[in-house]
Amino acid sequence: MIARLRGQLVALDVDAMVLDVGGVGYRVLVPPGAFTQRLGDDVVVHTHLAVREDALTLFGFPDIAALRLFERLLAVNGIGPKLALAALSTLGADGLRDAIVSEDTTALVSVPGLGRKTAGRLILELSGSLIVEHAPSPAGVASGASDDPRTEVRLALVSLGYEPAEIARALQAVADDAGADRDALLRSALQNLAGSA
Numbered sequence: 001m002i003a004r005l006r007g008q009l010v011a012l013d014v015d016a017m018v019l020d021v022g023g024v025g026y027r028v029l030v031p032p033g034a035f036t037q038r039l040g041d042d043v044v045v046h047t048h049l050a051v052r053e054d055a056l057t058l059f060g061f062p063d064i065a066a067l068r069l070f071e072r073l074l075a076v077n078g079i080g081p082k083l084a085l086a087a088l089s090t091l092g093a094d095g096l097r098d099a100i101v102s103e104d105t106t107a108l109v110s111v112p113g114l115g116r117k118t119a120g121r122l123i124l125e126l127s128g129s130l131i132v133e134h135a136p137s138p139a140g141v142a143s144g145a146s147d148d149p150r151t152e153v154r155l156a157l158v159s160l161g162y163e164p165a166e167i168a169r170a171l172q173a174v175a176d177d178a179g180a181d182r183d184a185l186l187r188s189a190l191q192n193l194a195g196s197a
Helices: 064-074 081-101 116-134 138-147 149-159 164-173 182-196
Strands: 004-012 016-021 024-029 042-051 056-061
Touching: 004 024, 016 042, 042 064, 056 064, 056 081, 064 081, 064 116, 081 116, 081 149, 149 164, 149 182, 164 182
Parallel strands: 024 056
Antiparallel strands: 004 016, 004 042, 016 024, 042 056
8 A cells, every 4th residue: 555655746737746756657636735845846745545446546645634534534435535535625624624523514515526415424423533533632723723824715715605626726826925824825815816717
């Protein structure tokens, strides 16, 4: 099983990247906007290898926490790798975790392809374990969310009705503003979206 890759970023699309690892190019499906590195940069990707009769597909994440959440989603009946990736792409790891724990069905059904029944199943099967996981340090969860203003911006843009692919492009375009606060990032992303309309 391929659990982690480190290599040079040689191609980056909205939802996939190609990493050159020792002369071998690995195509990895990733949440849009999760990686802000540029072509030629060294990148570490935590991966999950999905095996089917007709395909081997790598799904990649910038950190272990997002990978673990992805793998938990896969354990829920009715959630496959593409839908799990769509959930992480739409809400971000923190937003998805919060939506499940707070039983926010409205946020969960904003994920393309995720209906009310599956959202209910997600809440039923995962909310307890996610609460326990974060119970010892609730302050740490809040500070983690504020450390990554992109998650909040992504959620704000979803609530405004933008599609995940549009959001990913807008966040990639403002990648240089990595140190900016949430409001500045949101303004830049909205300006980018208005300019591309």
